[in-house]
Amino acid sequence: MQNVFITGASTGIGLALARELARRGHRVALAARRTELLDAEVAALTAAGLTALSVTCDVADAAAVEAAVRRVEALWGPIDLAIANAGLGDPSPIAVMTLADAQHIMQVNFMGMLHLFAAVRPTMLARKSGHFVGVASLAGFRGLPMSGAYSASKAAMQAFLESARVELRDQGIAVTTVNPGFVKTPLTDRNTVSKPFMISAERAAVIVADGLERRKREVNFPEPTATAMRALRLLPNWLFDALVGAGAKQLMGPGKP
Numbered sequence: 298m299q300n301v302f303i304t305g306a307s308t309g310i311g312l313a314l315a316r317e318l319a320r321r322g323h324r325v326a327l328a329a330r331r332t333e334l335l336d337a338e339v340a341a342l343t344a345a346g347l348t349a350l351s352v353t354c355d356v357a358d359a360a361a362v363e364a365a366v367r368r369v370e371a372l373w374g375p376i377d378l379a380i381a382n383a384g385l386g387d388p389s390p391i392a393v394m395t396l397a398d399a400q401h402i403m404q405v406n407f408m409g410m411l412h413l414f415a416a417v418r419p420t421m422l423a424r425k426s427g428h429f430v431g432v433a434s435l436a437g438f439r440g441l442p443m444s445g446a447y448s449a450s451k452a453a454m455q456a457f458l459e460s461a462r463v464e465l466r467d468q469g470i471a472v473t474t475v476n477p478g479f480v481k482t483p484l485t486d487r488n489t490v491s492k493p494f495m496i497s498a499e500r501a502a503v504i505v506a507d508g509l510e511r512r513k514r515e516v517n518f519p520e521p522t523a524t525a526m527r528a529l530r531l532l533p534n535w536l537f538d539a540l541v542g543a544g545a546k547q548l549m550g551p552g553k554p
């Protein structure tokens with residue numbers, strides 16, 4: 298049994314993963330801003346005989362994340378598995394992107410992950426043990442149209458997690474980058490862009506939990522989208538621009554910027 302701390306656990310992938318890890322016998326601390334959702338889920342998990350607790354925090358606030366981690370550690374002991382999953386980002390053309398929106402995406406997706414990392418790092422280093430996970434995205438493999446700030450935030454996460462993975466290997470700390478393609482959640486429900494090969498959050502949770510048990514370096518899914526994005530990464534810029542640019546025109550539609 299491990300002590301798990303997962304952010305963005307009030308809905309979507311984080312919620313499904315929290316449930317899956319609790320079902321697999323771990324103690325799971327569910328973190329997000331909406332306390333009422335977290336409390337209702339913790340009550341349901343507890344009623345099912347599983348161990349969970351809710352910790353309200355905004356991942357954009359380093360002190361709040363630190364306090365939430367310390368609270369869980371005080372109750373359960375050190376965090377074994379920390380999962381930075383909280384994230385956001387709706388499709389938005391770069392022509393109308395505001396700096397405030399871009400800043401918010403980076404603050405939650407990238408800095409939110411670093412805040413969790415900073416909070417669990419001392420104990421993991423002291424114990425020479427632990428597993429740190431970031432939920433990035435296949436959208437971080439290349440700069441995708443309508444996703445400038447989102448793709449950038451996920452690419453930043455991927456680069457940081459890769460550095461951490463290599464540096465921390467000898468310290469007994471595993472690092473995993475999770476890169477989902479389309480998963481049906483409130484985030485994807487909000488927009489009408491086409492979502493090829495979309496899977497349920499429950500299926501995503503099983504794939505991620507299996508990958509974490511194997512301490513995989515990367516968990517990329519669903520397979521067809523992961524393969525396509527790996528191929529896109531290898532394309533020369535002129536071909537990438539031609540292929541993806543055509544798709545972008547369709548996404549933005551006539552008359553849109």
Ligand SMILES: NC(=O)c1ccc[n+]([C@@H]2O[C@H](COP(=O)([O-])OP(=O)(O)OC[C@H]3O[C@@H](n4cnc5c(N)ncnc54)[C@H](OP(=O)(O)O)[C@@H]3O)[C@@H](O)[C@H]2O)c1
Pocket residue numbers: 304305306307308309310311328329330331332334354355356357382383384385405432433434435476477478479480481482483484485
């Ligand atoms: N769904 C997909 O197709 C897909 C694909 C690739 C990557 N991802 C990534 O997967 C992760 C989960 O996304 P999802 O699809 O499950 O979206 P979601 O259902 O909208 O869930 C997002 C979660 O993040 C939390 N959150 C947002 N801002 C927060 C903040 N400032 N502080 C703390 N928690 C915050 C939300 O909780 P509160 O609002 O209660 O705080 C919620 O629990 C994200 O990092 C997303 O980028 C998703």
